[in-house]
Amino acid sequence: MSFKTILAVVTDQAHMSDTLAQAVTMADALDAHLSVVCIGVDRTQTGYYYAGMNAAVLQETMNHAREQAAELATAAKKQMEMSGLRWGVSEAVCQLADMSRYVAAHARFADLAILPRPYGDDRGIELEAATEGALFEGQSPVIVLPEGGAELKMPQKIAVGWNESAEALRAVRSALPFLIAAQSVHIVVIDPPKHGPNRSDPGGQLSQYLARHGVKVEIDVLSKTMPRVSDVMRRHVSDMNADLVVMGAYGHSRFREAILGGATRNMLETSEVPVFMAH
Structure with missing residues (x-):
């Protein structure tokens, strides 16, 4: 067995650069294809319609998530073009409640997922959902990166x-x-x-x-x-x-x-x- 397809999931600008830099280093060491999934998260709670909220407001949250996904994808492509790897970047909008299922659909066909740490004061709940989606539903092994850790390379x-x-x-x-x-x-x-x-x-x-x-x-x-x-x-x-x-x-x-x-x-x-x- 070898790791020939690596998945990286990004959901916000704060952790994207470090996550992709680490994923690029590992993919280069393994001679693997790197698939980057950029997700704009719609945090509207499924099944709820708040008092005073109308369809226009709901549409606005969806538009914001689409814009976020597009911005992440643009930044990811720019970073990946400098890598010299075999790579692909995709973008999507996902409701928070559906996050695990969406990540799992990609993780099922990856040999390894590289994700930022899911817990911490500056971490959105979507990171925990992404980690669990890759692990449990996607059945993919996962490398979880520490905060500000050393460069991820072939471990000795x-x-x-x-x-x-x-x-x-x-x-x-x-x-x-x-x-x-x-x-x-x-x-x-x-x-x-x-x-x-x-x-x-x-x-x-x-x-x-x-x-x-x-x-x-x-x-x-x-x-x-x-x-x-x-x-x-x-x-x-x-x-x-x-x-x-x-x-x-x-x-x-x-x-x-x-x-x-x-x-x-x-x-x-x-x-x-x-x-x-x-x-």
Whole structure:
């Protein structure tokens, strides 16, 4: 398997330049085609008709979204013309409620999606919908970019968050091209279960599986010395100077993750390096 079609989704000018610059660097390293989807988001709530709002106002919100999509596409084409890649730029208008489905329709035929961080004070809710659409409905692995992170390139040192879940295994298999090419891969196991078939050799089976693919792999078993698993993982990623984290996405329901927090959400909010996820 190789990554030959990369999808980048842009919904606002604030994050477009950095997202495309990172996507261009990765597409160049992988010799891949880069597809850029520019979406003007109509934030009118579906099914609601506000008091005093008439058809003209509704049409105005749609026109604004069309203008936004056109502006994004024009700027994206200008940036892509300098890249020297095989690329394509498309534009569309999408209601917020339909965002996930629209992104998924493109992600289904991409090998990898590159998206900005979905959480944060300056992040619109459409970024979360785009990430979930690519991951869940589009069934595409996703690289989520950190805020102001280093240049995204072929990773040389990778940290794999391993908890024996189906989501983590799917992420590892999806990331194999990166894992094989890396100089070192660390399987990070935090507080392994005291009971179970792998209690005496946490991460051993995964290590064996990856070694047969030629991956240069090590196992790091850590104690949960901080309140959250994501905090331990993030500190270890910093200590080992990793340039990519591979992990499964949303082991619990997305509703529970959103309300109570979870390893996925916390990593995306705080990670200083790109996070590769699959579900």
